[in-house]
Amino acid sequence: MRSIQTGLALGILAIAGITLTGTAQAVPSFAAKYEKNCSYCHNAWPQLNSKGRKFKERGYRLKEDLAAEDKTTPYYEAGNFPISGLVISRPYDKADSGNRMVRAINGVALFIAGPVDKNISIFTQIEAEDEADFAPEIGSTALSYRFNKEATLQMTWSQANWADGYGFLGNHFRLTRGSVGVIDQGFGDADGGGGKLRSKRQNVALTGRIANDSLFYNVGFGGVADNVEGTSGYTAGNGTSMNARIAFDVKKNIMLGGYILDGKAGNMNFNRTVVDAQADLKNIRIQAAYAMAEDDVIGGTDKNNAYSIQAYNVMKTRKGMPTWVQLVRLDSYEQKNGLDEYNELTLNITRYLAQNVKAYLEYWDRFDTPTGIDKDNRLTLQLYVGL
Numbered sequence: 001m002r003s004i005q006t007g008l009a010l011g012i013l014a015i016a017g018i019t020l021t022g023t024a025q026a027v028p029s030f031a032a033k034y035e036k037n038c039s040y041c042h043n044a045w046p047q048l049n050s051k052g053r054k055f056k057e058r059g060y061r062l063k064e065d066l067a068a069e070d071k072t073t074p075y076y077e078a079g080n081f082p083i084s085g086l087v088i089s090r091p092y093d094k095a096d097s098g099n100r101m102v103r104a105i106n107g108v109a110l111f112i113a114g115p116v117d118k119n120i121s122i123f124t125q126i127e128a129e130d131e132a133d134f135a136p137e138i139g140s141t142a143l144s145y146r147f148n149k150e151a152t153l154q155m156t157w158s159q160a161n162w163a164d165g166y167g168f169l170g171n172h173f174r175l176t177r178g179s180v181g182v183i184d185q186g187f188g189d190a191d192g193g194g195g196k197l198r199s200k201r202q203n204v205a206l207t208g209r210i211a212n213d214s215l216f217y218n219v220g221f222g223g224v225a226d227n228v229e230g231t232s233g234y235t236a237g238n239g240t241s242m243n244a245r246i247a248f249d250v251k252k253n254i255m256l257g258g259y260i261l262d263g264k265a266g267n268m269n270f271n272r273t274v275v276d277a278q279a280d281l282k283n284i285r286i287q288a289a290y291a292m293a294e295d296d297v298i299g300g301t302d303k304n305n306a307y308s309i310q311a312y313n314v315m316k317t318r319k320g321m322p323t324w325v326q327l328v329r330l331d332s333y334e335q336k337n338g339l340d341e342y343n344e345l346t347l348n349i350t351r352y353l354a355q356n357v358k359a360y361l362e363y364w365d366r367f368d369t370p371t372g373i374d375k376d377n378r379l380t381l382q383l384y385v386g387l
Contacts, residue, residue, distance in 0.1 A: 030055075030084075030113075031355070034062065037321060038355040038386075043285065044314045044325050045356065045386075046173050050252065053165035057209065057216075059121030059146045060114050082114035085387035092381040097374065103130055106382070109139065119146050140172060140200065150208045154220075157228075158200050159183075160243040163207040163218045166255055166278050168287040168310065169245075171198035176348050177362050177380050180289070181308045181331025182274065188295025188302030188337075190270035191263065192237055195225025197272060197291070201241065202230030211248075216257075218245040224265040239265035253280040268296040283314045306333035312348075325350040325360075343368035356386030 031038050038045050041052030048056065058066060090103035107129040115121045125139030140158035147153070156162045159170060167173040169183055178184070183197035192199070205220030223230030224239040231238040241263025247255050259274040276289035290307045312327035327348040334341050345367060350360035365377040 030060065033082075033114075037319075039316075039320050039322065042322075043280070044175065044312065044322050044350075045352075045358070047167045047175060047285070048165045048173070049280075053216075056165045057149075057152070057163070057207075059119075059144055059152070060123075061121075065115075082112055084111045084113075085109065086111070087385045087387070089383040089385075090380065091383070092379070094380075095376060095378040097376045106130055108134075120144065121146070148208075149213070150210050152207050154205045154207055156203050156205065158203070159198055160201055160203045160205075160220055160222060160241070160261060161218050161245045161259060162203075163205065164216070164245055164247065164259075166216075166247055166257065166276075168276055168278060168289055168308075169197065169259060169274065175312065175325070175327055175350065176329065176346055176360075177378075177382060178344075178346060178364055180310065180329070181333050181344060182289045182291045182306050184331075185291075185293070185304075185306050185333050185335075187272070187293035187304045187306075187335070188270065188297055190265055190268040190295035190297070190302075191241070191261075191272075192223075192225035192227055192239065192265050195265075195270075197259075197261065197274070199225035201225055201227065203243070205243075214249045216245075216247040216249075219243070224263055235266060237265065239263055254278070270295045283316065284311060285314070286311045302337045304334040304336075304338055306331070308332075321355060322352045325352070340370040340373070341368070342366060342370070342373075357384065359383040 041048060041055055043049045055062065086109040087105070088107040090106040093103060094100040107127060109125055109127040111125050113123040121144045122142065124141040126136055127139045128134040128136045138157070140162060142154055142156040142158060142162055144152050144154045154163055161169060164170055168180060171179050171183060174180060179198055186194040186196050201223050203220045203222030205218055207218040209216050220243045222241055224237070224241055227237060232240050241261060243261045245257070245259045247257035249255050255278045257276045259276070261272040263270055271294045272291060274289055274291045279286045288307070288309045291305065293304050295302045308329060308331045310327065310329035312325055314322050315324040316322055327346070327350070329346040331344040331346070332341065345365045346362065348360055348362040350358050352358045360382055362380045362382070363377070366375055369375050
């Protein structure tokens with residue numbers, strides 16, 4: 001039965017490649033404005049390359065935009081509204097622990113982003129998913145004021161380290177159905193009650209690049225996970241947090257970094273300390289992160305660790321456009337003060353049908369669980385069309 005399901009999903013993927021290749025060629029607003037392919041900023045959309053990180057950090061401007069004010073034309077003056085869209089389809093989804101699901105339309109999203117003037121830029125996302133009955137809601141949102149390359153003031157409703165463009169610790173850069181394990185854990189649940197590193201929170205940050213552009217930093221102050229008003233106090237779900245991120249480009253293609261999130265929700269303290277690395281070796285990108293978490297719990301402290309290692313290979317055309325991406329990731333994490341350990345494997349093969357259209361087949365396997373917890377696996381076919 002398993003081989004039949006796998007064959008069916010592979011067949012659907014092949015058909016999708018035939019039918020979508022010649023019909024879906026929509027270009028997102030940034031690529032359209034600058035008349036560049038998506039691969040100019042992405043090594044495998046949505047993962048960024050070094051040019052893409054700099055473009056994001058400049059407030060969605062190219063280097064030449066900063067050298068000539070007249071080229072940094074606000075979208076509303078140019079008559080080019082900065083809106084892009086995304087449609088997600090999940091026609092096949094089957095977990096061993098659940099029923100087979102057909103999510104012909106899994107979600108839709110609209111992105112509004114770009115420079116308002118030479119210093120101010122915005123990003124906001126409006127999204128609707130089938131799991132929430134397609135009710136529209138505000139996704140990641142950022143308002144930025146760029147003083148210079150060394151300092152940008154940023155107000156966000158998103159992950160605390162939203163400014164970070166290296167990809168592994170940012171959920172909006174993921175290449176898979178599931179999030180990277182390190183940022184997908186609530187650990188001891190003190191951060192707003194089940195909060196994760198990928199959870200949204202109100203945050204005010206100062207970010208930029210120093211040390212001859214080799215050191216990226218982001219330092220912020222905000223609320224706890226999923227608290228939309230960023231309220232302090234001793235009520236459960238309220239609180240404050242501090243966060244700091246550094247990423248050092250040891251070489252052009254190698255980064256070493258660290259991240260700290262420390263705060264208090266109600267009367268419970270929590271801390272997350274992460275070290276991470278990224279290396280680009282020709283067409284292969286290797287990413288790794290190790291997290292140490294400490295949460296106050298009734299009667300003591302809950303300490304848990306997690307690590308994630310991911311590698312993917314990008315096959316490209318002669319012009320540098322991605323065609324196929326093969327990905328493998330191992331996630332390992334602890335719960336209950338390190339007593340319970342989980343290990344998960346993700347295998348993904350993605351076909352880029354156009355620069356902003358892709359389809360993938362993904363197999364996820366929770367192959368190692370604590371005694372009394374069932375193992376599980378999942379096979380998913382998913383398609384993305386960017387507009």
